[in-house]
Amino acid sequence: MDKLKVGIIGAGKMGMLHAGIFNSLENSTISAISEKKNLIINGLKKYLPYVNVYQDYEDMLEKENLDIVVITTPVFLHKTMIEDALEHNLHIFVEKPLALNSNECKSILTRQRDNKYKTMVGYCRRFMATYNFAKKIIEDSLLGNINYFQSSLFVGQVFSSGKGWLYDPKLSGGGVLMDLGSHAIDMFHYLFGEIDSVHAFAKSVYNTEVEDYISVNLRFKNELFGSLQVSWSIRNYRLPELKIEMHFDYGTVIVSEKYISVYSEKENEFIKKGWNTYYKQNLTKSVPIDLAGPEYTLEDLHFLNCILENKETRCNFKEAAKTNFVIDKIYSSIEKERIEKVTYGG
Amino acid sequence: MELILGHNQFIGISHISEEKAREREKKFSNVENIYKVVEKAAELGYKGMIIETHPRMLEFLEYYKNNRTFDIDFYLQVPYVQGYIQKMNEKGLSGLIRDIIHRTGIKSVSVMALKSVINLAKRDYLSMATSALQLEIAPFVDVDIKALFLHNVVTDLLLALKVTDAFIEYIEYVKEKFDIEPGFITLNFQLFKNSFEEWRIEPSFVMTPVNPGGYDMNPSKEAVENAIKDYKGKIMAMNILGGGAFSVDEACKYLKTFENIRYCVVGASSEEHLRGIVEVMK
Numbered sequence: 001m002d003k004l005k006v007g008i009i010g011a012g013k014m015g016m017l018h019a020g021i022f023n024s025l026e027n028s029t030i031s032a033i034s035e036k037k038n039l040i041i042n043g044l045k046k047y048l049p050y051v052n053v054y055q056d057y058e059d060m061l062e063k064e065n066l067d068i069v070v071i072t073t074p075v076f077l078h079k080t081m082i083e084d085a086l087e088h089n090l091h092i093f094v095e096k097p098l099a100l101n102s103n104e105c106k107s108i109l110t111r112q113r114d115n116k117y118k119t120m121v122g123y124c125r126r127f128m129a130t131y132n133f134a135k136k137i138i139e140d141s142l143l144g145n146i147n148y149f150q151s152s153l154f155v156g157q158v159f160s161s162g163k164g165w166l167y168d169p170k171l172s173g174g175g176v177l178m179d180l181g182s183h184a185i186d187m188f189h190y191l192f193g194e195i196d197s198v199h200a201f202a203k204s205v206y207n208t209e210v211e212d213y214i215s216v217n218l219r220f221k222n223e224l225f226g227s228l229q230v231s232w233s234i235r236n237y238r239l240p241e242l243k244i245e246m247h248f249d250y251g252t253v254i255v256s257e258k259y260i261s262v263y264s265e266k267e268n269e270f271i272k273k274g275w276n277t278y279y280k281q282n283l284t285k286s287v288p289i290d291l292a293g294p295e296y297t298l299e300d301l302h303f304l305n306c307i308l309e310n311k312e313t314r315c316n317f318k319e320a321a322k323t324n325f326v327i328d329k330i331y332s333s334i335e336k337e338r339i340e341k342v343t344y345g346g
Numbered sequence: 347m348e349l350i351l352g353h354n355q356f357i358g359i360s361h362i363s364e365e366k367a368r369e370r371e372k373k374f375s376n377v378e379n380i381y382k383v384v385e386k387a388a389e390l391g392y393k394g395m396i397i398e399t400h401p402r403m404l405e406f407l408e409y410y411k412n413n414r415t416f417d418i419d420f421y422l423q424v425p426y427v428q429g430y431i432q433k434m435n436e437k438g439l440s441g442l443i444r445d446i447i448h449r450t451g452i453k454s455v456s457v458m459a460l461k462s463v464i465n466l467a468k469r470d471y472l473s474m475a476t477s478a479l480q481l482e483i484a485p486f487v488d489v490d491i492k493a494l495f496l497h498n499v500v501t502d503l504l505l506a507l508k509v510t511d512a513f514i515e516y517i518e519y520v521k522e523k524f525d526i527e528p529g530f531i532t533l534n535f536q537l538f539k540n541s542f543e544e545w546r547i548e549p550s551f552v553m554t555p556v557n558p559g560g561y562d563m564n565p566s567k568e569a570v571e572n573a574i575k576d577y578k579g580k581i582m583a584m585n586i587l588g589g590g591a592f593s594v595d596e597a598c599k600y601l602k603t604f605e606n607i608r609y610c611v612v613g614a615s616s617e618e619h620l621r622g623i624v625e626v627m628k
Contacts (some may be wrong), residue, residue, distance in 0.1 A: 013431075020506030024537070030507075040438070043471055047509045163438050231442035236371055238428070241364045258363055279362045281561040288565045290533040291502050 061115035144249025147293025191321035361589025394419035549579030
């Protein structure tokens with residue numbers, strides 16, 4: 001079988017990460033990269049002579065015979081690029097979040113006609129072993145029903161006004177809720193299902209245009225409820241940490257990127273009575289190539305497998321758009337100072 | 347086997363929990379506490395330590411130079427990735443580049459327009475990269491650096507994208523300009539070994555995870571074991587305890603099955619822990 005040919009739009013940190021991974025996997029290869037900045041273009045041409053480099057992504061889509069396009073540009077560019085890629089009948093991977101807001105997501109979803117072409121959004125925590133263990137506990141009711149949760153997603157990154165598109169809401173869609181919080185909202189969809197309503201508060205301290213701290217209460221359609229705190233201005237958090245503490249009929253689960261601790265009142269096939277702690281080191285298998293964590297490789301492998309086996313991906317555009325729909329309602333709750341119903345674009 | 351003290355525990359990194367990392371972060375925010383652990387390590391027979399240009403480690407280095415009650419070799423890890431990411435976040439890519447060039451002391455840069463700085467960088471990536479390297483090495487001029495290890499984030503991306511020239515340039519530059527042994531950190535040891543063979547580059551000093559759980563041993567534990575067994579270069583084992591997920595006994599027993607692993611990094615943060623490892627490794 002010929003390798004699937006991948007084109008990257010946007011040679012930043014995430015673009016180069018996916019380029020490296022797709023270039024090393026058995027079933028894919030990097031054929032082209034498009035990038036706006038001359039500084040980076042010259043470097044790509046010098047050091048990656050086997051890759052065709054473009055300054056204009058439309059040129060790349062037109063001239064290259066690609067199978068897959070990977071979009072890793074600032075969020076405000078996603079919608080147009082996705083819609084252009086859909087016209088070219090390509091499988092599309094986009095870094096999170098899908099787009100700036102609900103309206104852009106709706107537009108993308110209506111343009112997507114043929115589900116032969118796979119779509120995926122890079123919510124990488126869906127591929128971390130610890131969260132997948134939590135998902136199994138919920139789905140198989142290993143501790144009974146889940147009743148309540150509390151969660152936080154913190155990193156110590158912003159202590160002065162940030163520079164770049166991330167801190168301009170017209171280009172990013174929002175502040176820390178959009179950038180980091182979207183990972184948490186997506187994880188809630190993955191673990192708990194759809195959200196019924198939200199109520200939130202936010203505060204800007206270091207940035208003027210976007211929020212630095214946000215606190216959200218969420219109620220789910222299955223009557224579960226809980227809270228989420230998100231900030232990029234919490235000192236001594238070197239890496240983003242999404243910690244969720246879940247309370248079940250017969251126990252408690254605390255899960256983060258690095259470990260999952262389970263307290264169970266009952267003994268069952270998977271969990272001993274009392275406290276059990278599993279580290280990602282115990283739960284994670286080797287991957288063909290590891291560039292910044294096995295989850296990125298697993299994510300890209302999953303995408304390739306779905307293309308080759310004509311299956312739906314774990315986080316396609318429709319699934320990822322849900323996060324944008326919820327985020328818009330959270331911002332609206334802050335603005336209108338009231339509880340907002342989530343309608344998922346309906 | 348030479349024991350080398352790791353440094354993650356001193357700068358708030360833990361591979362198993364962020365809470366644990368923050369606890370240690372408190373303890374080691376006073377560099378005197380780092381000094382005490384390193385001093386004890388040297389006394390117990392640890393030959394060297396890993397270090398990078400994290401602000402805390404530079405502070406420790408100053409403290410070490412001023413007190414110096416013991417001798418220890420340094421294995422410097424470059425670049426200080428987190429620092430560059432932070433700076434890029436504050437100043438953008440061009441701001442970061444201007445900062446590097448500025449700090450290397452090219453006087454004209456401070457009055458140059460941003461555009462000319464970028465043009466300078468565009469013409470010559472190698473000199474940009476070497477300027478950044480020089481800056482990182484500068485604080486270490488009067489101590490003994492045994493090897494300069496390229497961070498796995500950089501090594502592995504360059505491997506994945508098959509940037510042969512960057513490896514050749516790095517090796518030549520570090521040997522000739524600094525007279526230090528070049529080294530590489532990788533989480534993909536089999537790919538590293540195979541690529542170097544294919545590109546006909548002499549096997550270099552390499553630091554890579556080796557642990558009984560096979561964690562970070564890619565593409566598989568078995569593949570890495572086989573690659574290690576017939577590797578001709580020097581190997582330093584890291585992640586041997588998986589940050590604490592595997593026991594010291596188990597890890598040491600496993601390491602001893604490899605005849606050609608001559609160095610091993612251990613991230614201990616107390617005398618008891620340092621001593622425990624020495625006992626088992628005997």
